[in-house]
Amino acid sequence: MSNREAVENMISVTIDGKECKAKEGEYILNVARANDIFIPALCYLTRCSPTLACRICLVEADGKQVYSCNAKVKDGMEVVTTTPNILKERRAIMEVYDVNHPLQCGVCDQSGECELQNYTLELKVDEQSYSIPDTKRETKNWSSVLHYDAGLCIVCERCVTVCKDMIGDSAIKTTKRGGPALDKSLKGSMPKDAYAMWNKLQKSIIAPSNGTDYTNCSDCGECIAVCPVGALVSRDFQYTTNAWDLKKIPATCAHCSSGCQIYYETKPTSISDRREKIYRVTNEWNFVSLCGAGRFGYDFENRDATKDREAFKRAVEAFKKAEVINFTSVITNEEALMLQTLKEKFGVKLINREARAFQIFLDFYKQYSGKSLYSLDFKEVMSSDFVISLGTSLRNDNPNARYAFNNVQKMNKGAGLYFHPVGDKLVPTFGRNVLTFTHKVGHEEAVLLLLIELFSDKKDLPDSVKEQLDRDKLVKLLGGDSKFEATFTKMMKKKEKFALIVGEDLYFHPKAKNIVKLITILEKTSPVKVAMIPPKTNSLGVALICELDDEAKGYTIGYNAPGDFRVSALGDGDLDAPAMNQQEGTLTNMHKRVTPTNVALEYNGYTLHDIVKELIDTQTTYTIDWTPKLPVEKGFKSVDFDSLPNGYRNDGTEHRGYLLTTIESEVQEIEEVDRFDESIALDGDIVYRCNPQRQFNDFTDKAHQIFEEFALYASPKRAETLSKRVVVEFDNGNLELDVKVDERMEGDIVAVPDFKSDRNIYELFGASRYQKVIIREV
Amino acid sequence: MSLEKFKNRNVGTQNYKKLDLTHPPKSAWCKFKQVVSRTFKPELCIGLWVTLREMINALFRKKMHTTQYPFEKLPISPRYRAIHEMLRLLESGHYRCIGCGLCEKICISNCIAMETRYDENQRKEVSEYTINFGRCIFCGYCAEVCPELAIVHGGRYETASEQRASFSLFEDMLTPIDKLKLQQEYQGFGAVSPNADDNIKKTPLAY
Numbered sequence: 009m010s011n012r013e014a015v016e017n018m019i020s021v022t023i024d025g026k027e028c029k030a031k032e033g034e035y036i037l038n039v040a041r042a043n044d045i046f047i048p049a050l051c052y053l054t055r056c057s058p059t060l061a062c063r064i065c066l067v068e069a070d071g072k073q074v075y076s077c078n079a080k081v082k083d084g085m086e087v088v089t090t091t092p093n094i095l096k097e098r099r100a101i102m103e104v105y106d107v108n109h110p111l112q113c114g115v116c117d118q119s120g121e122c123e124l125q126n127y128t129l130e131l132k133v134d135e136q137s138y139s140i141p142d143t144k145r146e147t148k149n150w151s152s153v154l155h156y157d158a159g160l161c162i163v164c165e166r167c168v169t170v171c172k173d174m175i176g177d178s179a180i181k182t183t184k185r186g187g188p189a190l191d192k193s194l195k196g197s198m199p200k201d202a203y204a205m206w207n208k209l210q211k212s213i214i215a216p217s218n219g220t221d222y223t224n225c226s227d228c229g230e231c232i233a234v235c236p237v238g239a240l241v242s243r244d245f246q247y248t249t250n251a252w253d254l255k256k257i258p259a260t261c262a263h264c265s266s267g268c269q270i271y272y273e274t275k276p277t278s279i280s281d282r283r284e285k286i287y288r289v290t291n292e293w294n295f296v297s298l299c300g301a302g303r304f305g306y307d308f309e310n311r312d313a314t315k316d317r318e319a320f321k322r323a324v325e326a327f328k329k330a331e332v333i334n335f336t337s338v339i340t341n342e343e344a345l346m347l348q349t350l351k352e353k354f355g356v357k358l359i360n361r362e363a364r365a366f367q368i369f370l371d372f373y374k375q376y377s378g379k380s381l382y383s384l385d386f387k388e389v390m391s392s393d394f395v396i397s398l399g400t401s402l403r404n405d406n407p408n409a410r411y412a413f414n415n416v417q418k419m420n421k422g423a424g425l426y427f428h429p430v431g432d433k434l435v436p437t438f439g440r441n442v443l444t445f446t447h448k449v450g451h452e453e454a455v456l457l458l459l460i461e462l463f464s465d466k467k468d469l470p471d472s473v474k475e476q477l478d479r480d481k482l483v484k485l486l487g488g489d490s491k492f493e494a495t496f497t498k499m500m501k502k503k504e505k506f507a508l509i510v511g512e513d514l515y516f517h518p519k520a521k522n523i524v525k526l527i528t529i530l531e532k533t534s535p536v537k538v539a540m541i542p543p544k545t546n547s548l549g550v551a552l553i554c555e556l557d558d559e560a561k562g563y564t565i566g567y568n569a570p571g572d573f574r575v576s577a578l579g580d581g582d583l584d585a586p587a588m589n590q591q592e593g594t595l596t597n598m599h600k601r602v603t604p605t606n607v608a609l610e611y612n613g614y615t616l617h618d619i620v621k622e623l624i625d626t627q628t629t630y631t632i633d634w635t636p637k638l639p640v641e642k643g644f645k646s647v648d649f650d651s652l653p654n655g656y657r658n659d660g661t662e663h664r665g666y667l668l669t670t671i672e673s674e675v676q677e678i679e680e681v682d683r684f685d686e687s688i689a690l691d692g693d694i695v696y697r698c699n700p701q702r703q704f705n706d707f708t709d710k711a712h713q714i715f716e717e718f719a720l721y722a723s724p725k726r727a728e729t730l731s732k733r734v735v736v737e738f739d740n741g742n743l744e745l746d747v748k749v750d751e752r753m754e755g756d757i758v759a760v761p762d763f764k765s766d767r768n769i770y771e772l773f774g775a776s777r778y779q780k781v782i783i784r785e786v
Numbered sequence: 787m788s789l790e791k792f793k794n795r796n797v798g799t800q801n802y803k804k805l806d807l808t809h810p811p812k813s814a815w816c817k818f819k820q821v822v823s824r825t826f827k828p829e830l831c832i833g834l835w836v837t838l839r840e841m842i843n844a845l846f847r848k849k850m851h852t853t854q855y856p857f858e859k860l861p862i863s864p865r866y867r868a869i870h871e872m873l874r875l876l877e878s879g880h881y882r883c884i885g886c887g888l889c890e891k892i893c894i895s896n897c898i899a900m901e902t903r904y905d906e907n908q909r910k911e912v913s914e915y916t917i918n919f920g921r922c923i924f925c926g927y928c929a930e931v932c933p934e935l936a937i938v939h940g941g942r943y944e945t946a947s948e949q950r951a952s953f954s955l956f957e958d959m960l961t962p963i964d965k966l967k968l969q970q971e972y973q974g975f976g977a978v979s980p981n982a983d984d985n986i987k988k989t990p991l992a993y
């Protein structure tokens with residue numbers, strides 16, 4: 009949306025005498041926050057639906073008392089944030105929250121970052137007028153990471169809301185507390201809203217929504233982040249330190265391509281070991297949501313590296329004779345540029361499988377659409393009201409793409425179509441208007457044809473497309489039923505913004521070129537716009553910066569990857585390198601944004617930059633001296649690292665690094681698309697290259713709180729037919745793996761992870777993400 | 787006290803007493819006489835006798851006036867700020883420190899460090915606590931801020947040691963469990979004021 013358009017839709021309201029511009033339909037609370045006006049609010053979460061649990065956000069709008077978190081602004085509205093009555097209500101509400109709240113602030117993990125404390129002080133509660141007998145409330149460990157202390161819980165429902173509206177697991181809910189009922193006489197004697205709030209509070213408590221004692225959820229920890237008190241904390245963090253002792257280092261999470269903004273929070277390891285250690289990862293939870301890998305997978309640093317001169321000399325020699333550099337996407341833009349420079353100077357070949365596949369895909373896209381980058385970023389996906397996902401296992405590949413898909417359902421009264429060969433039990437629960445298609449492997453083109461049939465203006469379509477558009481046949485082929493027509497009509501009601509998320513399955517697809525053609529046609533002839541999920545952390549940056557090679561033979565250097573000489577941040581290589589939490593630099597994320605990350609932990613060894621400097625006269629002192637050199641012709645900007653911001657403004661605008669510029673180029677007309685061939689579908693035993701949730705690479709694997717194994721994942725039903733340990737026979741090799749059940753998988757396709765780089769999974773799978781294999785007992 | 791008395795400088799009208807001083811000898815002969823009489827009077831022996839008597843009293847009659855440092859120490863004011871002590875709860879014997887970290891935070895020379903963890907009884911356990919006495923300035927802030935009166939200043943003012951570190955671990959400061967009965971309630975800096983009860987309002991309880 010252009011800025012002009014945005015300004016035209018603006019209305020103006022007055023809050024406490026201050027004139028504020030706002031978008032039509034915005035909540036009063038958000039407008040106030042964007043304009044630095046303070047309204048107390050406990051239960052509201054930006055980007056989620058208001059729950060009206062706390063009622064403390066009362067304001068007077070045009071003379072009427074409303075809840076600012078769910079009352080929308082109207083043009084010319086006059087808002088007053090405090091009146092004597094509102095103050096009375098608020099104070100009573102805070103007094104009620106303090107009733108029976110354990111006096112354990114001294115040990116509580118919130119350690120002063122407590123909203124209950126803050127508002128108690130803000131509203132000057134120095135006396136208690138209410139009381140009620142307490143109920144026994146037990147503490148529970150809900151999962152490997154979640155610790156819930158019901159005694160501290162103020163039932164603001166923020167955890168429930170974020171889990172439902174943002175994460176999509178809906179793993180927790182409010183349930184009966186079983187406490188004594190309120191004295192009815194209070195109804196007349198105490199402030200009205202405070203009574204209503206207390207009445208509800210007294211009856212409820214939070215519990216896993218599946219009826220058991222365990223959440224069995226994605227373990228993202230977002231509920232921990234949003235909890236205003238110390239009721240929900242990470243089990244690993246609990247009682248280990250106080251918030252005020254921790255140093256916050258703004259960074260970018262380096263596990264997946266979402267590149268979320270995070271803070272590494274550090275302090276010395278112990279009394280005897282004064283080296284800094286990361287105690288936890290926090291985030292600006294109003295504006296960005298993390299997944300379990302980002303939140304709990306932080307201790308992947310290369311701790312004991314030293315400056316080993318001998319190893320360094322050997323490394324320089326190795327680089328001199330190297331013919332190939334093999335690397336992963338867990339790399340900064342600056343380092344990628346260094347590798348590219350080595351290629352230009354010495355002609356080494358650069359191998360990065362996942363980035364190469366994505367690069368080819370982007371190149372096709374550029375060829376046919378004339379744009380170097382896909383149309384939407386994922387913020388825009390989140391603001392759409394119809395979202396389609398194709399070619400990605402949404403739950404595993406990219407948590408934030410999944411959050412966007414879910415959030416659209418919950419917040420924008422949206423609808424969603426999910427196309428994937430591997431059945432998923434979670435996605436259909438995102439909303440009533442989510443329709444999933446479990447199609448055959450290889451039928452991705454048919455999906456795009458169906459989308460063109462559903463959304464495109466048929467006038468301008470090339471004949472080769474037109475003749476393939478047989479709606480009923482396509483629906484049936486993809487596994488839809490006869491009710492599709494009716495369902496789809498319902499889904500389409502009042503929809504305006506359409507987003508298509510595509511993922512790695514399509515980049516590793518034998519018909520990638522034809523797929524890009526179809527995507528471009530869809531974009532051109534329909535309101536559907538595409539957003540792509542780069543396969544791994546910085547695949548987008550690498551794809552833009554490096555000229556990658558397809559195949560290479562000869563003496564290989566592995567940078568965090570297999571090779572004859574290995575430079576590794578995992579601490580097991582021939583030369584040590586800094587891990588992502590030990591270095592500064594920039595990453596390019598799926599939001600088409602170049603974001604900075606900073607040093608959280610010290611590193612005492614050599615870096616790639618040291619080697620490159622030894623090889624060529626770079627005239628640089630630090631890795632970040634390369635930041636301004638990132639290729640402008642590819643959309644980067646020539647700016648200094650130190651000038652890059654990393655945060656969010658009060659109104660939620662992202663103020664991190666900069667956005668890549670989309671470079672326009674000549675468009676190649678699409679004359680013809682291939683005829684879709686049903687028979688390319690794979691059948692038999694199929695494996696899918698896909699990581700379990702929270703596992704992305706060797707670094708998540710190294711973190712002690714992430715324990716998902718390198719195993720064969722199967723749906724519960726499929727697992728029954730397999731033995732405990734199996735051999736998977738590929739065309740070019742075998743793999744022996746344990747069988748694990750993924751409760752949320754459905755169907756017969758099994759998943760083999762790729763997060764361990766030394767297992768050479770990419771070699772086994774070759775140019776596709778799916779392979780036909782033989783699975784047999786050991 | 788008024789200063790009036792001191793401002794009156796008229797000798798004779800005040801309460802001064804004149805000492806009866808003899809006049810100094812005037813002639814050389816008188817001076818000579820004074821020297822001879824002072825030299826041969828037994829006054830010297832009286833002085834020596836006093837010393838001898840006190841020595842005998844001290845050595846044989848146990849009537850000593852000096853403090854037998856280091857075997858004896860003078861009592862010290864509760865407000866004196868010497869090496870810290872970590873107190874225990876008298877009832878249970880458990881250490882009082884709850885591991886809140888306020889002392890660590892307030893410490894002006896940043897010399898307190900502690901380790902805490904979630905223990906088997908779901909409590910915050912203080913697994914180690916230390917003060918770097920090489921840097922402590924004995925300001926007393928830690929004792930004042932401590933909500934549990936767990937860390938207090940004790941009376942151990944001799945801080946000469948081969949290593950100051952030998953005062954500084956949790957177990958060095960903690961009241962030994964067998965001396966629990968001897969543990970004194972702290973009266974010094976940061977202790978509860980005698981009228982504390984008058985300054986609080988009771989929270990209603992529904993029991």
Ligand code: SF4
Nearest residue numbers: 112113116122237238
């Ligand atoms: S949640 Fe807040 S008020 Fe409650 S014990 Fe913790 S710090 Fe204190």
Ligand code: SF4
Nearest residue numbers: 161162164165167235
């Ligand atoms: S656990 Fe925390 S976020 Fe959830 S309802 Fe209780 S206080 Fe609110």
Ligand code: SF4
Nearest residue numbers: 171177225228229231
């Ligand atoms: S960890 Fe994440 S998925 Fe699990 S309950 Fe909390 S918010 Fe929901």
Ligand code: SF4
Nearest residue numbers: 893922923925926928
């Ligand atoms: S007395 Fe002062 S300097 Fe010494 S430990 Fe306590 S707060 Fe720190």
Ligand code: SF4
Nearest residue numbers: 883884886887889932
């Ligand atoms: S202030 Fe007192 S209770 Fe808190 S950590 Fe220090 S000694 Fe322990």
Ligand code: FES
Nearest residue numbers: 051062063065077
């Ligand atoms: S913030 Fe509006 S009701 Fe809680």
